[in-house]
Amino acid sequence: MSQTLTEIYDARVAAGELHADAAQRALLPLLEEVRRGVEAQPAPGRKKGGLLGRFSKQTVEPVPGLYLWGGVGRGKSMLMDLFCGAVDAPKRRVHFHEFMQEVQAKLHEARKSNVRDAIVPVAEEVAGSVRLLCFDEMQITDIADAMIVGRLFEILFERGVTVVTTSNRVPTDLYKNGLNRQLFLPFIDILTERLQVREIISETDYRQNRLEGAQVYFTPAGRDAHRAMNQLWDELTGHDEASRLVLTIKKREVVIPHFHNGVGRASFWDLCGQMLGAGDYLVIAEAMRVLMIDDIPLLSATNFNEAKRFVTLIDALYEARVRLICSAADIPERLYIEGEGSFEFERTASRLREMQSLDWANED
Structure with missing residues (x-):
């Protein structure tokens, strides 16, 4: 038997x-x-x-x-x-x-x-x-x-x-x-x-334990940051094969290129380089509990529309308590330092900093 x-x-x-x-x-x-x-x-x-x-x-x-x-x-x-x-x-x-x-x-x-x-x-x-x-x-x-x-x-x-x-x-x-x-x-x-x-009621959150003490914001974006992001991705997904997640929102398809067991991974341009709005980002936030974003660039008037979408995305992730892991061109406070929208970005920078806290995702 x-x-x-x-x-x-x-x-x-x-x-x-x-x-x-x-x-x-x-x-x-x-x-x-x-x-x-x-x-x-x-x-x-x-x-x-x-x-x-x-x-x-x-x-x-x-x-x-x-x-x-x-x-x-x-x-x-x-x-x-x-x-x-x-x-x-x-x-x-x-x-x-x-x-x-x-x-x-x-x-x-x-x-x-x-x-x-x-x-x-x-x-x-x-x-x-x-x-x-x-x-x-x-x-x-x-x-x-x-x-x-x-x-x-x-x-x-x-x-x-x-x-x-x-x-x-x-x-x-x-x-x-x-x-x-x-x-x-x-x-x-x-x-x-x-x-x-x-x-299943367990006192242990194994995914959170994998992030315990781990760096979740990598700067500058580049080879070392990408290597560190890959390592965290492997740990969070158990080295299992990921698949694309396609969310249909108002007859449009929004794609998260890599997704497994509640963990998603996409580049800044995947998420902010297309015409998405608050409703799209709310659905994305609803679909996962950890999101990894690669290669957040410096933001300015030259990519103002992408910057606005990024602000909206971070707001959606923040409100939904989605754990954020990302690589970026600079620290949050220096991502958007000049041009229209830089003052409003201060709140986003503050949220990006807060979301790096180990206890943040579990706060009420």
Whole structure:
């Protein structure tokens, strides 16, 4: 008989690969129950055909899944790694935003065939290939996603797919204050009915510990700063492969070039070199808990519009308590010393200085 998740966890603790954490360990029996249930189910079946092929419509009762939520750095992704790696069944682990992008693309293709309900063949294609879906960072920021997730997951659950997901938010806070949120509320009901909701409450914030005592503002920007930023990025992401995060905001795409497990990384020009506004930066701030910005230049009248966007971006990150790591041409007080807007930048410089404090992101 294979090792239980608790046995695997304890072995890694004994080997010095993990730090023992009572809150993490307490969740392992729940994940083990899901694992055993999923492994005992029959393999997913589908009839031949492409995207619009017909799949078996037999209703299968899925194993109840798990919705694991809690603050950044509590070990949610580590637990997901442990769980998903141990499950011996058709499975897929994917960032929730990436999954929804794929679904939207498949819906677009399905609609070309004038299918009556495009969500059905898309959902059944997913259900025909996996028994378990593991999502990293479930969150809803796009109204297009908000309008389809209820129907999509209803079909997935009817076809016997089990879902395990992590999130920084309790289900009732998903798509909070979103447009037409009342149409999204049934999805919350589906989640709480089909998934056990558990908060991971740990006294240890492992991501914050990685930043403890670490420099988070590097100047001057250059080779040494880039090397230091890369080192912090590797530590924060666990050396895992990152992907692009594409946020759809009012039918426009805003791209964070590198994103993994709540940590984003982009250059100054990625974020401030295009026509973005306060609403865009609020969505960016909502989507992550740590943001790394490379190569902030000296600001002046020659890049006034970019400077204004940078001020707005820092305000959004500050209000959302997003941990900021950056490289810049100079210290905050000397980034913008002359020209229109330099006086107003004093507040931004003060915030940049304050955001370097270890305790800042955890202040109320």
